[in-house]
Amino acid sequence: MDNAAPLGKDLLGIKELKRDDILQILETASAFKEVLERDIKKVPTLRGKTMVNLFFEPSTRTRMSFELAGKRLSMDVINVSIQLSSVVKGETLLDTIRTMEAYGADIVVIRHSSSGVPHLLAGNVNASVINAGDGFNEHPTQALLDLFTIRRMKGRLEGLEVAIVGDIAHSRVARSNIYAMGKLGMNIRLVGPPTLIPAGIETLPGVKVFHRMEDGLAGADVVMQLRVQKERQDSWFFPTISEYAKLYILNSKRLALAKDDAIVMHPGPINRGIEISSDVADGTRSMILDQVANGLAVRMAVLYLLSGARA
Amino acid sequence: MDNAAPLGKDLLGIKELKRDDILQILETASAFKEVLERDIKKVPTLRGKTMVNLFFEPSTRTRMSFELAGKRLSMDVINVSIQLSSVVKGETLLDTIRTMEAYGADIVVIRHSSSGVPHLLAGNVNASVINAGDGFNEHPTQALLDLFTIRRMKGRLEGLEVAIVGDIAHSRVARSNIYAMGKLGMNIRLVGPPTLIPAGIETLPGVKVFHRMEDGLAGADVVMQLRVQKERQDSWFFPTISEYAKLYILNSKRLALAKDDAIVMHPGPINRGIEISSDVADGTRSMILDQVANGLAVRMAVLYLLSGARA
Amino acid sequence: MDNAAPLGKDLLGIKELKRDDILQILETASAFKEVLERDIKKVPTLRGKTMVNLFFEPSTRTRMSFELAGKRLSMDVINVSIQLSSVVKGETLLDTIRTMEAYGADIVVIRHSSSGVPHLLAGNVNASVINAGDGFNEHPTQALLDLFTIRRMKGRLEGLEVAIVGDIAHSRVARSNIYAMGKLGMNIRLVGPPTLIPAGIETLPGVKVFHRMEDGLAGADVVMQLRVQKERQDSWFFPTISEYAKLYILNSKRLALAKDDAIVMHPGPINRGIEISSDVADGTRSMILDQVANGLAVRMAVLYLLSGARA
Numbered sequence: 001m002d003n004a005a006p007l008g009k010d011l012l013g014i015k016e017l018k019r020d021d022i023l024q025i026l027e028t029a030s031a032f033k034e035v036l037e038r039d040i041k042k043v044p045t046l047r048g049k050t051m052v053n054l055f056f057e058p059s060t061r062t063r064m065s066f067e068l069a070g071k072r073l074s075m076d077v078i079n080v081s082i083q084l085s086s087v088v089k090g091e092t093l094l095d096t097i098r099t100m101e102a103y104g105a106d107i108v109v110i111r112h113s114s115s116g117v118p119h120l121l122a123g124n125v126n127a128s129v130i131n132a133g134d135g136f137n138e139h140p141t142q143a144l145l146d147l148f149t150i151r152r153m154k155g156r157l158e159g160l161e162v163a164i165v166g167d168i169a170h171s172r173v174a175r176s177n178i179y180a181m182g183k184l185g186m187n188i189r190l191v192g193p194p195t196l197i198p199a200g201i202e203t204l205p206g207v208k209v210f211h212r213m214e215d216g217l218a219g220a221d222v223v224m225q226l227r228v229q230k231e232r233q234d235s236w237f238f239p240t241i242s243e244y245a246k247l248y249i250l251n252s253k254r255l256a257l258a259k260d261d262a263i264v265m266h267p268g269p270i271n272r273g274i275e276i277s278s279d280v281a282d283g284t285r286s287m288i289l290d291q292v293a294n295g296l297a298v299r300m301a302v303l304y305l306l307s308g309a310r311a
Numbered sequence: 312m313d314n315a316a317p318l319g320k321d322l323l324g325i326k327e328l329k330r331d332d333i334l335q336i337l338e339t340a341s342a343f344k345e346v347l348e349r350d351i352k353k354v355p356t357l358r359g360k361t362m363v364n365l366f367f368e369p370s371t372r373t374r375m376s377f378e379l380a381g382k383r384l385s386m387d388v389i390n391v392s393i394q395l396s397s398v399v400k401g402e403t404l405l406d407t408i409r410t411m412e413a414y415g416a417d418i419v420v421i422r423h424s425s426s427g428v429p430h431l432l433a434g435n436v437n438a439s440v441i442n443a444g445d446g447f448n449e450h451p452t453q454a455l456l457d458l459f460t461i462r463r464m465k466g467r468l469e470g471l472e473v474a475i476v477g478d479i480a481h482s483r484v485a486r487s488n489i490y491a492m493g494k495l496g497m498n499i500r501l502v503g504p505p506t507l508i509p510a511g512i513e514t515l516p517g518v519k520v521f522h523r524m525e526d527g528l529a530g531a532d533v534v535m536q537l538r539v540q541k542e543r544q545d546s547w548f549f550p551t552i553s554e555y556a557k558l559y560i561l562n563s564k565r566l567a568l569a570k571d572d573a574i575v576m577h578p579g580p581i582n583r584g585i586e587i588s589s590d591v592a593d594g595t596r597s598m599i600l601d602q603v604a605n606g607l608a609v610r611m612a613v614l615y616l617l618s619g620a621r622a
Numbered sequence: 623m624d625n626a627a628p629l630g631k632d633l634l635g636i637k638e639l640k641r642d643d644i645l646q647i648l649e650t651a652s653a654f655k656e657v658l659e660r661d662i663k664k665v666p667t668l669r670g671k672t673m674v675n676l677f678f679e680p681s682t683r684t685r686m687s688f689e690l691a692g693k694r695l696s697m698d699v700i701n702v703s704i705q706l707s708s709v710v711k712g713e714t715l716l717d718t719i720r721t722m723e724a725y726g727a728d729i730v731v732i733r734h735s736s737s738g739v740p741h742l743l744a745g746n747v748n749a750s751v752i753n754a755g756d757g758f759n760e761h762p763t764q765a766l767l768d769l770f771t772i773r774r775m776k777g778r779l780e781g782l783e784v785a786i787v788g789d790i791a792h793s794r795v796a797r798s799n800i801y802a803m804g805k806l807g808m809n810i811r812l813v814g815p816p817t818l819i820p821a822g823i824e825t826l827p828g829v830k831v832f833h834r835m836e837d838g839l840a841g842a843d844v845v846m847q848l849r850v851q852k853e854r855q856d857s858w859f860f861p862t863i864s865e866y867a868k869l870y871i872l873n874s875k876r877l878a879l880a881k882d883d884a885i886v887m888h889p890g891p892i893n894r895g896i897e898i899s900s901d902v903a904d905g906t907r908s909m910i911l912d913q914v915a916n917g918l919a920v921r922m923a924v925l926y927l928l929s930g931a932r933a
Binding site for chain 2: 290
């Protein structure tokens with residue numbers, strides 16, 4: 001898995017990207033952001049190219065975002081949703097993606113509940129593979145759209161103080177952001193109970209760990225709340241959700257501890273009253289819907305750049 | 312929910328439309344009907360615009376009709392089917408549609424099992440909302456395609472005698488048609504057992520109630536049979552389906568009571584032998600497949616007019 | 623069901639085709655194969671035409687292949703997946719497809735678990751019907767892509783020795799290939815245990831039956847392994863899968879019995895270690911991914927030719 005080349009064939013994780021790769025994607029996304037503000041939000045750039053959305057985990061939002069990004073570049077988009085039960089062996093996964101490639105798929109967007117599946121597949125096909133979330137590992141386009149959103153609002157990235165609050169240990173969104181922000185010289189405060197923060201993570205570039213929200217938020221430029229995975233509660237490392245909410249919900253009182261112009265982020269979908277209060281979610285400093293909109297521009301940029309690398 | 316403007320941002324129900332709004336949609340649909348009779352049934356009118364089909368109830372036919380209407384106007388169409396279980400709070404529904412809007416959806420077509428959901432959502436987004444059926448409330452595009460079909464066959468609407476037969480109380484198709492036909496000066500005969508007809512409905516403009524089918528059909532220009540919702544039978548207000556069928560099925564003997572040139576309508580899918588006999592369903596006076604085909608033209612008209620209102 | 627005309631309205635089975643029909647499809651597919659090797663794999667040939675993929679059995683691969691074939695011809699493609707439970711009567715099936723036709727579907731691709739359903743429907747609509755697999759009867763586009771693949775590799779069809787190995791009795795792929803290869807003067811060796819080979823099948827043109835794999839493979843030009851339907855094992859006519867695999871798996875030792883330049887085929891998805899060993903499946907003589915890729919060209923050809931017959 002050599003991804004050293006400037007945005008090579010695949011986008012598997014932020015870990016494999018260089019600082020300049022990230023900046024190139026953000027610049028390209030700015031150009032596509034302008035396309036999305038036009039009346040006709042569509043360009044013929046990738047006409048005749050095919051994207052397959054290969055989702056082994058259900059996802060409405062990420063699938064829709066990639067589908068729309070592809071369609072706005074005039075790609076043909078095929079959605080394939082596969083129940084885990086029908087794919088039991090690594091060999092079969094390889095056969096599945098090789099079949100997609102045989103159909104002429106130029107880009108395969110893959111989401112899977114097991115970490116590393118996109119990397120395994122990418123090494124075995126000529127099609128470009130984009131990781132749309134793999135287990136607890138990475139969700140690189142989410143981190144890229146988060147950076148894009150922050151830069152648009154703050155005008156810069158380096159030196160910003162970003163608090164990421166919640167279940168850091170089981171969040172691929174957090175992991176991808178930690179890698180990305182470290183490479184860009186941002187200061188990362190991971191905030192959560194000890195059971196939800198991986199031991200030793202403070203050795204990564206730019207990372208500090210906080211257990212009290214008040215400490216983590218003081219003077220922050222950005223507060224990024226993670227989603228509480230209520231559906232995984234049986235295996236959760238915290239007594240109850242209401243107790244968690246009491247300690248880690250972002251409400252307006254707590255937000256007041258951050259900088260006056262601090263922005264609020266969340267990868268969605270939000271749990272109102274659990275990790276974020278409604279007044280903050282709907283407030284003027286909330287970037288939640290901007291993140292969604294920017295996700296389209298960022299994914300168009302990734303599709304465009306990977307296609308260029310293949311041409 | 313002020314929808315007084317001539318075909319404003321949304322199409323939520325016939326109740327909110329004025330007579331002229333309805334006529335404008337029917338005129339526009341006539342123009343699109345010609346497009347659909349061409350060899351290449353497609354126009355670039357709404358290229359670069361995005362429609363999201365957001366269905367909280369399963370539906371093959373209505374979803375397909377909107378999807379095709381959008382594609383024939385060159386829209387990008389995204390289908391989203393959401394199980395009710397995953398959306399439990401009104402707030403979450405709002406977040407869902409705001410997310411669709413953030414993706415750049417110009418038009419959101421929504422079907423939901425609860426009455427009033429499209430209205431609630433429409434008031435909170437800038438995207439156009441089209442009600443594709445909400446609970447027992449309305450299904451406005453069905454009524455519009457019914458009117459379009461009647462006018463094409465009869466050359467007029469005002470003064471026609473229309474019998475609507477079946478479970479009036481639980482039919483959003485019936486409700487939308489009753490509103491529409493009342494505004495257009497049509498005479499509406501609601502036919503069904505007392506338990507399936509809402510008390511007091513005869514106070515609405517143009518409405519008369521009949522319990523014997525023979526009385527309701529005598530001299531009718533149009534006979535519209537409603538679908539028996541067999542899947543809701545446990546909560547049904549009638550002893551058995553076979554007893555219902557004996558009293559209210561439309562067969563050729565009963566159809567002979569209507570005018571000689573009376574037409575037969577049904578919103579589909581039909582239950583042969585329950586609310587309609589096969590010889591009538593497949594007979595020359597049956598408009599059932601014409602209704603399906605006209606639905607495309609009517610939905611294209613609605614998409615076009617709402618887009619114009621937004622431009 | 624009169625399909626005597628040269629590639630008439632429908633493609634229901636190979637049985638109904640003449641030798642020249644088959645050759646015409648293969649020639650046309652060669653032209654589309656060139657399109658698929660271009661950078662922009664798309665032609666405007668069927669712009670404004672509509673294909674409905676009507677699948678009563680789940681299928682990812684065949685659905686995707688038809689969907690992509692349609693999109694590369696610039697068709698509008700609608701996917702409809704219907705659970706068998708919701709369609710219980712033949713009448714209702716007819717109503718379903720008549721509704722598709724009323725929406726303006728030019729071509730309906732249908733897969734159904736009951737033999738003969740596509741034929742029944744085709745006789746009752748003006749839209750073209752393509753059989754994408756009906757029960758144990760036929761899967762004609764699979765046989766056509768198999769022939770296309772063989773001819774590309776061997777330069778001819780007539781006189782070739784083809785071994786088809788596995789559950790012949792319950793394979794629509796085998797049936798369609800037996801009809802096709804018989805019409806084209808190929809020599810067909812059906813290989814499998816007696817319980818999985820229909821009695822009397824050796825009376826068909828070109829067919830010989832073998833029970834020992836070694837006998838069936840000796841001197842073959844083509845070895846086509848059928849998929850073991852593990853999901854149907856409860857009704858299977860063989861003691862255990864592992865015993866079956868021991869007798870009928872294609873491994874490199876057995877492949878050595880065939881001609882030196884023999885090719886290996888499989889309709890997919892493959893069961894590694896059951897009907898085919900991994901070294902053979904991934905070897906240089908394996909055509910499995912070529913079959914997938916060729917399937918697109920063949921299905922584009924079928925869509926194109928049927929549309930021409932309708933124009």
